[in-house]
Amino acid sequence: MTAIAGPAAxxxxxxxxxxxxxxxxxxxxxxxxxxxxxxxxxxxxxxSGVPDGTQGFAVVMQHYPRGTIEGRxxxxxxxxxxxxxxxxxxxxxxxxxxxxxxxSDKDGKETGYTPPCSPGTAKHEYKITVYALDKNxxxxxxxxxxxxxxxxxxxxxxxxxxxxxxxxxxx
Numbered sequence: 001m002t003a004i005a006g007p008a009a010x011x012x013x014x015x016x017x018x019x020x021x022x023x024x025x026x027x028x029x030x031x032x033x034x035x036x037x038x039x040x041x042x043x044x045x046x047x048s049g050v051p052d053g054t055q056g057f058a059v060v061m062q063h064y065p066r067g068t069i070e071g072r073x074x075x076x077x078x079x080x081x082x083x084x085x086x087x088x089x090x091x092x093x094x095x096x097x098x099x100x101x102x103x104s105d106k107d108g109k110e111t112g113y114t115p116p117c118s119p120g121t122a123k124h125e126y127k128i129t130v131y132a133l134d135k136n137x138x139x140x141x142x143x144x145x146x147x148x149x150x151x152x153x154x155x156x157x158x159x160x161x162x163x164x165x166x167x168x169x170x171x
Contacts, residue, residue: 013048013049014047014048014049014050014051014130014132014163014164014165015047015048015049015165016045016046016047016128016129016130016165016166016167017045017046017047017167018043018044018045018046018128018167018169019044019046020043020044020093021043021169023167023168023169024168024169024170025169025170026169026170026171027043027116027126027169027170027171031043031093031115032115032116032117032171033115033116033117034115035117036117038115039094040115041093041094041095041113041115042061042079042091042093042094042095042113042115043093043128043169044090044091044092044093045059045090045091045128045130045167046089046090047089047090047130047165048089050086050089050132051132051162051163053134053162054086054132054133054134054162054163055086055133055134055135055136056082056083056084056085056086056133056135056136056137057084057085057086057088057100057130057131057132057133058080058081058082058084058100058130058131058133058137058153058157059079059080059081059082059084059091059100059128059129059130059131060077060079060080060081060128060129060131060150060153060154061077061078061079061080061113061126061127061128061129062075062076062077062078062126062127062129062150063075063076063078063116063124063125063126063127064076065124074150074151075150076106077103077104077105077106077114077149077150077153078105078106078113078114078115078116078126079102079112079113079114079128080102080103080104080148080149080150080153081095081099081100081101081102081103082100082101082103082137082140082148082153082156082157083100083101083136083137083140083142084099084100085099095113101140101141101142101143101144101145102144103140103144103145103146103147103148103149103152103153104145104146104147104148104149108146108149109146110146111144111145111146112144116171117171118171123170123171124170124171125168125169125170126168126169126170126171127166127167127168128166128167128168128169129164129165129166130164130165130166131157131161131163131164132161132162132163132164133157133160133161133162134160134161134162135160137156137157137160139152139155139156140152140153140156
């Protein structure tokens with residue numbers, strides 16, 4: 001299940017965007033996986049209109065593979081990031097300052113970001129959501145942890161989301 005922001009969400013203008021691509025547009029070549037000629041690092045993100053009461057943020061990048069349905073199936077996770085300070089409004093390209101803690105990559109082999117690497121000429125849609133949270137996520141570890149997958153992340157933020165905003169891209 002995806003966390004849903006409460007009634008206060010309609011009263012604010014919390015938004016997320018990436019200076020690297022337009023919402024719904026294509027992932028730039030330099031951010032593609034190494035197999036496709038990119039450097040495979042995470043895109044930059046910026047958010048604004050932070051709602052009152054925000055104590056921190058979490059970021060989730062996901063994709064629903066062919067044959068899966070949002071709300072029914074678990075998506076493929078590409079980036080799980082939590083414990084982002086409430087005074088943070090951006091993450092630089094590649095997250096060079098290691099903002100927050102990271103969960104499992106897509107394959108469950110390492111922690112951190114997994115660059116999308118769509119097969120052949122297929123175009124898939126990927127979604128990055130920034131969640132404004134009303135408290136720190138005590139249910140998650142205080143450091144990067146491979147055991148944190150999409151389900152653990154969603155369970156941890158459930159009931160703590162003040163607002164959320166997403167940006168999508170195709171690759």
